[in-house]
Amino acid sequence: MKILVAVKRVIDYNVQIRVKEDGSGIVTDNVKMSTNPPDDNAIEEAVKIKEAGKATEVVAISVGEEKAQETVRKALAVGADRGILVKAEGTVEPLAVSKILQKIVEKEKPDLVFMGKQAIDDDCNQTGQMLAALLNWPQATFASKIKVKEKSLEVTREIDEGLETIEVNVPAIVTCDLRLNEPRYASLPNIMKAKKKQIEQINASDLGIDTKPRIDQIKVEEPPKRKAGIKVASVEELVQKLKNEAKVI
Amino acid sequence: MSVLLIVEHNNKEVKPFTFNAISAASQINEDVNVLVLGYNSDTVAKSISECPNVKKVIHINNELYENYLAENYSSVIIKLSEGYSHIICSANTFGKNLMPRIAALLDVSQVSDITKVISEDTFIRPIYAGNAFATVKSNDKIKCITIRPTSFDPAPSSGGSAEIQNGEPGDATELSKFIKKEEIKSDRPELGTARVVVSGGRGMQSGENFKLITAVADKLNAAIGASRAAVDAGYITNDHQVGQTGKVVVPDLYIAVGISGAIQHLAGMKESKVIVAINKDGEAPIFSVADYGLEADLFDALPKFLEELNKLNTIQK
Numbered sequence: 001m002k003i004l005v006a007v008k009r010v011i012d013y014n015v016q017i018r019v020k021e022d023g024s025g026i027v028t029d030n031v032k033m034s035t036n037p038p039d040d041n042a043i044e045e046a047v048k049i050k051e052a053g054k055a056t057e058v059v060a061i062s063v064g065e066e067k068a069q070e071t072v073r074k075a076l077a078v079g080a081d082r083g084i085l086v087k088a089e090g091t092v093e094p095l096a097v098s099k100i101l102q103k104i105v106e107k108e109k110p111d112l113v114f115m116g117k118q119a120i121d122d123d124c125n126q127t128g129q130m131l132a133a134l135l136n137w138p139q140a141t142f143a144s145k146i147k148v149k150e151k152s153l154e155v156t157r158e159i160d161e162g163l164e165t166i167e168v169n170v171p172a173i174v175t176c177d178l179r180l181n182e183p184r185y186a187s188l189p190n191i192m193k194a195k196k197k198q199i200e201q202i203n204a205s206d207l208g209i210d211t212k213p214r215i216d217q218i219k220v221e222e223p224p225k226r227k228a229g230i231k232v233a234s235v236e237e238l239v240q241k242l243k244n245e246a247k248v249i
Numbered sequence: 250m251s252v253l254l255i256v257e258h259n260n261k262e263v264k265p266f267t268f269n270a271i272s273a274a275s276q277i278n279e280d281v282n283v284l285v286l287g288y289n290s291d292t293v294a295k296s297i298s299e300c301p302n303v304k305k306v307i308h309i310n311n312e313l314y315e316n317y318l319a320e321n322y323s324s325v326i327i328k329l330s331e332g333y334s335h336i337i338c339s340a341n342t343f344g345k346n347l348m349p350r351i352a353a354l355l356d357v358s359q360v361s362d363i364t365k366v367i368s369e370d371t372f373i374r375p376i377y378a379g380n381a382f383a384t385v386k387s388n389d390k391i392k393c394i395t396i397r398p399t400s401f402d403p404a405p406s407s408g409g410s411a412e413i414q415n416g417e418p419g420d421a422t423e424l425s426k427f428i429k430k431e432e433i434k435s436d437r438p439e440l441g442t443a444r445v446v447v448s449g450g451r452g453m454q455s456g457e458n459f460k461l462i463t464a465v466a467d468k469l470n471a472a473i474g475a476s477r478a479a480v481d482a483g484y485i486t487n488d489h490q491v492g493q494t495g496k497v498v499v500p501d502l503y504i505a506v507g508i509s510g511a512i513q514h515l516a517g518m519k520e521s522k523v524i525v526a527i528n529k530d531g532e533a534p535i536f537s538v539a540d541y542g543l544e545a546d547l548f549d550a551l552p553k554f555l556e557e558l559n560k561l562n563t564i565q566k
Contacts (some may be wrong), residue, residue, distance in 0.1 A: 013513065017380035026381060038494075094349070095358045118494060120513075122376055124361045129319065129349035138320055138424035141346045144487070154428065159342040160441070160496065162488045165428040166318070172424075178494065179481060214358035216386040218371070223382055226519065229540040231531075235550055238525065238543050239557040246523045246540065248445070248502040249469060249564055 001055045001148075001170075003046040004110035005080065006101060007039040007062050009071040010121040023219040026121075035071050038116025040078075040183035042176040045146060046114050047079035047184075054148045055112075057081050061104060063088055063097050069199055077186035077194035084108075088204035088211045094122075096204075096211045098130035103207045105135060110171070112153070117142050117175040128175035138168035141175045250334030251280035251304070255326065257343045258285065258293040260315065265442055266339040268300065268403035273396040274337045275302045275404065276366040282307060284329065284416075286322055288315035294413050301409030311418035316427035317343065323350040325419030330355060330391060334369070340395035341441070341496075352393035359393040360385060364400035378493040378516035399441065399499040399520070433488050440472040440489065444565075445502045448474030448491055448518070449484070452507020452528065452547055456484040461551040462506060468558045470566045474498065474518075476508045492517035507547045510535025527551070 011017065011026070012034040018027040035043075046058045060075035061084040062068040072083035086100050105113060118125040132139035140146075140155035144163070147154040157164045158177050168174075186194070204211050232238045242249045252274045257264040267283075274281045282305040285294045294308035307329065313321050330336060336351060338344035340362040352359035364382070365373040371386045372394065387394075440446065447466045449459055459473070466473050474496075475489040491498055493516040503521035508514060510526070510533055518524070519538045526539035529546045536542040543550060558564065 011377070016512070017377040019381050026377065093358050095353060095356075098353060120378065120493065123378065123493070124359070125345045126349035126352070126359055126361060129346065130353035133323065133350040133353035136422075136424075138422075139346070139350065140425070141319075142342060157342075158487045159430075160488065161430070161432045162486065163431040165430075167426045167428055169424055178477070179487065214388055215360065216388065218384040218386055220376070220381050220383045223375070223379060226524075226538055226540075229524070229536075229538075229542060231536070231542045231544060235543065235545070235553040235557055238541055239554065239561070241541055242502070242523070242525070243561060246502075248523050249558070249561070 001112065002057045002059070002108070002110040003049065003055050003112045003114060004059050004061060004105065004108055005042050005046045005075065006113065006115035006127070007043065007060055007071050007075050008036040008119050009033050009062060009064055009068040010036045010119055013037055013120055019220055019222045023221060025217070025220050035074055036116050036119045038118065038176050038178050041178060041180045042114040042116055043075045043078055043080060044181045044183040045176060048181065049148055050079070059084065059108060059110065061086065061101070063092055063100050063204070065089060072199050073194055074186065076197045077191045078184055082197055083199035084202065085199055086202050086204050086207065091213050092211045093213050093215065094124050094126035094130055095214065096209060097127050098134055099209045100204055100207060101131050102134045103209065112170065113173045115175055117177055128173050132173040137171050137173055139173045140166060140168045142177050143174050144177045144179045146174060146180070250278065251282055252278045252335040252337055253330065253333040254281055254283045255336070255338040255347065256283050256285045256293065256297055257339060258287060258290065260287045260290045261292060263293055263297050265403065265439065266341055266398035267297070268406060269398035269401045270337055270339045270396050271300060271302050271404040273363070273366060273401045274335070277335055277369050280304050284326065285309070286314040286325065288312050298411040298413050299407045299409050300404055302404040303409060303411040306411050306413040307416045308413055309416040309418050313418050313421055318425050318427060319347045319350045320422040320424045321419070322347055323354060324422055326351050327354050328419055329416065333391060335392045335394060337394050337396060339398045341398060344395045348393055348395050355391055355393065357389040357391055357393045358387070359395070360387050361395050362397045363394060364397050378512055379519065380512065397497060399497050433486055437466065438470065438472050440474055440496055440498060443472035443500055445469045445471035446474045446498050446500045447471045447504045447506065448476065448508060449479055449506050450476035450508030451478035451482060453479060453484055459485055461547070464555050465504070465551060465558070468555060469564065476514045505535050505539070506551065508535055509533045510538065
């Protein structure tokens with residue numbers, strides 16, 4: 001079995017986001033970038049399945065600018081066998097990403113495609129489901145447990161009401177929750193080894209995919225600031241304030 | 250042109266966030282048609298037809314839709330989509346799973362999780378865990394939109410009598426199969442719609458200690474929330490998680506106990522009307538969004554808090 005894992009380069013989850021003064025977007029210059037957190041879980045799961053002898057190859061792919069190579073390289077350092085970078089400039093919407101991934105899937109013929117359930121930059125939560133639709137494959141979104149069976153996966157999904165278990169036929173798309181596993185850190189020897197692994201570079205335009213955004217971003221603003229609150233000295237004062245000032249209890 | 254809204258239900262009852270989605274749909278276009286895909290789901294179709302915002306109910310009653318699978322849902326929705334200008338559902342785990350599958354089949358770039366309707370093609374949506382808000386304009390012929398339920402008041406659930414039309418099922422895809430749902434039953438208000446939420450974080454130190462939270466929540470008729478750290482540590486189940494990748498809540502009162510206030514947690518609760526933080530670390534970021542901060546050991550503060558609440562003559566429900 002072959003597993004393709006999609007990873008995205010995003011602003012690190014610990015960075016305090018700043019909106020550009022002209023409202024055209026988010027400040028990204030000199031900001032720390034990392035792998036989208038649930039994409040780390042996706043790689044980890046694929047590598048674990050391979051280590052368990054149930055997969056033969058793990059291929060990491062990213063769509064984005066040249067620097068997204070770092071994100072692919074990181075996936076190689078934690079166990080992916082080889083990488084692919086599809087180069088595209090600027091914002092690439094989930095629909096375009098899923099069309100690019102569709103082309104790659106047609107070429108690479110993986111049995112499974114894993115990725116994080118949501119990117120923490122645009123918070124769209126679309127790409128996996130869109131790719132599943134384009135390929136007419138089943139989808140198991142928000143996965144917190146995956147059991148590999150002969151020709152199917154049994155996946156436990158985190159849903160609003162609790163947990164749901166579904167079975168999807170292989171080939172399938174799985175989008176991963178942060179609770180799926182504990183991603184490993186790359187060891188120094190593995191980081192060195194990853195430098196020798198191959199990353200194939202492809203231009204999105206060579207795949208015949210138009211990555212021009214369909215949605216116009218008119219402006220980006222900061223959220224309204226909450227007015228500063230107060231510190232109360234005691235539980236008694238807190239209850240009095242909630243009762244008589246805020247009038248919420 | 251009109252709006253097709255996908256109803257979330259369990260074959261018996263309409264899920265409450267559907268009414269928030271209907272209210273957003275009505276702001277886009279008053280001609281709101283709703284689709285009920287279910288099995289033995291007549292009561293659902295009947296009940297949603299009583300929402301005065303609904304102009305028509307399309308009910309497809311078939312075994313195929315006994316359990317919600319995006320594969321089966323999307324294939325029939327595509328067939329029905331012709332003539333609609335917008336397809337809408339809630340941005341909860343139901344809609345997040347479903348809508349992109351529809352959008353891709355229609356070759357539409359979806360607009361996720363909108364918090365405001367500016368016009369029929371322009372919307373506001375949070376990005377970067379709500380640390381920025383983008384105004385976006387969709388240029389696709391059909392607009393596929395998920396709405397953040399807590400940003401819209403629910404539409405009324407009675408007073409209307411829309412026509413119910415029966416529809417034909419789509420093809421069975423047989424790509425996936427439902428096995429089971431482990432639903433956590435509770436007599437408490439739902440986390441997403443509760444007036445008061447009491448949440449615990451890593452500071453609770455154990456699942457057992459959540460009984461301190463439960464006692465306060467009982468008194469305030471509150472829902473119980475949690476940070477991701479508390480869920481990851483196994484103190485409480487995932488359906489309680491509030492945050493960027495959990496639930497977004499906007500209660501009148503949010504009480505954060507032993508929660509440091511990571512950006513990802515704030516994303517799920519910082520729009521609450523009144524925020525209380527109880528934490529022994531005075532530097533914890535949660536205090537920056539709290540209206541009332543109490544720097545104290547929660548193991549002293551929570552029992553005292555309950556004691557003080559017990560002294561009050563009346564408590565709002």
